[in-house]
Amino acid sequence: MLPGAGRWADILRIIGRALDLGGASAVTIRGNSAVEVAxxxxxxxxxxxxxxxxxxRLREQAxxxxxxxxxxxxxxxEELLRTLGQxxxxxxxxxxxxxxxxxxxxxxxxxxxxxxxxxxxxTELRALSARxxxxxxxxxxxxxxxxxxx
Numbered sequence: 001m002l003p004g005a006g007r008w009a010d011i012l013r014i015i016g017r018a019l020d021l022g023g024a025s026a027v028t029i030r031g032n033s034a035v036e037v038a039x040x041x042x043x044x045x046x047x048x049x050x051x052x053x054x055x056x057r058l059r060e061q062a063x064x065x066x067x068x069x070x071x072x073x074x075x076x077x078e079e080l081l082r083t084l085g086q087x088x089x090x091x092x093x094x095x096x097x098x099x100x101x102x103x104x105x106x107x108x109x110x111x112x113x114x115x116x117x118x119x120x121x122x123t124e125l126r127a128l129s130a131r132x133x134x135x136x137x138x139x140x141x142x143x144x145x146x147x148x149x150x
Contacts, residue, residue: 008095009085011035011050016081022046024077027100031109076126080105083129084120091116 012029015037019027024039024046035050081098084105088095093116099106101119109116 008088008093009082012085012098013078013082015050016078018048019081020075020077025100027077027098029095029098031095031097079129080122080125083125083132086132087120087125087128 015029015035019037019039022039023041026038026040028038030036030038036047037050038045038047040046084098084107088107088109091111093107093109093111095107095109097106097108099108103123104119104121105125107116107118107120
């Protein structure tokens with residue numbers, strides 16, 4: 001099953017980690033019959049498409065990532081996208097597109113109440129993430145990088 005409402009936190013977390021590790025910028029994530037990710041790294045355009053089977057593997061990988069690990073995150077995009085996914089899941093949003101903008105993520109999608117178009121500031125996502133960590137009683141991830149490169 002492709003990610004629908006309630007399934008984005010895990011998928012966006014894994015995609016965020018891969019983008020962090022690859023030094024990505026100018027990220028676009030589109031959901032349709034598959035999840036398509038486009039980004040730039042080292043001045044070159046890149047892309048990946050995740051089909052239904054890939055989604056199942058990504059969700060399994062996300063579950064394994066919840067276990068304690070000695071490797072710190074490569075940057076903060078993983079955490080920001082996971083938090084964004086949690087927000088979208090809570091609001092039952094079916095994502096059509098997530099665009100990385102300077103200082104924010106632009107989200108377009110649909111929900112039971114109609115079209116969704118919203119900007120999530122990085123500061124807002126960081127605050128939401130900190131609040132969730134406090135509720136879980138865990139500390140902030142180490143090795144956090146700077147904001148995505150532009």
